[in-house]
Amino acid sequence: DAGVTQSPTHLIKTRGQHVTLRCSPISGHKSVSWYQQVLGQGPQFIFQYYEKEERGRGNFPDRFSARQFPNYSSELNVNALLLGDSALYLCASGNSYDSYTDTQYFGPGTRLTVL
Amino acid sequence: LAKTTQPISMDSYEGQEVNITCSHNNIATNDYITWYQQFPSQGPRFIIQGYKTKVTNEVASLFIPADRKSSTLSLPRVSLSDTAVYYCLVGGVYNQGGKLIFGQGTELSVKP
Numbered sequence: 001d002a003g004v005t006q007s008p009t010h011l012i013k014t015r016g017q018h019v020t021l022r023c024s025p026i027s028g029h030k031s032v033s034w035y036q037q038v039l040g041q042g043p044q045f046i047f048q049y050y051e052k053e054e055r056g057r058g059n060f061p062d063r064f065s066a067r068q069f070p071n072y073s074s075e076l077n078v079n080a081l082l083l084g085d086s087a088l089y090l091c092a093s094g095n096s097y098d099s100y101t102d103t104q105y106f107g108p109g110t111r112l113t114v115l
Numbered sequence: 116l117a118k119t120t121q122p123i124s125m126d127s128y129e130g131q132e133v134n135i136t137c138s139h140n141n142i143a144t145n146d147y148i149t150w151y152q153q154f155p156s157q158g159p160r161f162i163i164q165g166y167k168t169k170v171t172n173e174v175a176s177l178f179i180p181a182d183r184k185s186s187t188l189s190l191p192r193v194s195l196s197d198t199a200v201y202y203c204l205v206g207g208v209y210n211q212g213g214k215l216i217f218g219q220g221t222e223l224s225v226k227p
Contacts, residue, residue: 042217090158106158
């Protein structure tokens with residue numbers, strides 16, 4: 001079975017541009033979460049979607065948005081890119097959004113570099 | 116939200132047992148303790164999860180004392196491939212708006 005997949009693997013953008021990152025969860029998983037990981041730090045939660053509805057939002061500006069499609073894949077959009085948005089963007093999938101013991105499975109991430 | 120404290124880094128040698136302790140003094144009654152492993156430029160990987168006492172799987176053991184204010188991840192006979200960052204997470208996982216809260220983690224370096 002395929003794990004969580006993310007595209008693209010790497011991306012280089014310039015300040016002010018827009019970027020769209022994509023994620024496909026494990027087959028059967030309905031929850032997708034997005035995380036930002038800056039070099040040297042742990043991942044920081046951005047969004048969680050379950051059954052196409054937003055179930056959680058982290059402390060990120062409105063330049064960050066996301067959505068989940070009927071097939072449970074998801075997109076993360078970032079507008080007006082800043083140098084500080086350079087990071088590894090991780091997608092995680094799970095079975096539910098409110099289970100204490102639901103394991104999150106992470107994808108390999110998209111490395112975004114903003115110049 | 117329960118905050119975790121763990122050593123920034125640890126060194127070990129191949130074949131040794133490694134124990135990484137995490138402090139979580141304000142853990143809530145319903146909170147679970149979860150450990151993730153992360154290699155450079157990869158997503159975190161679930162290692163083990165527990166609520167109390169001891170949990171063991173094919174990769175690691177997790178020891179949780181009765182007061183649950185700390186936990187210890189035990190990696191038996193580490194190899195070079197165990198060099199990674201290990202994160203201790205505490206929470207109902209999904210009683211926090213659906214988010215996992217990662218700290219800085221412990222960077223484990225295994226030497227030959």
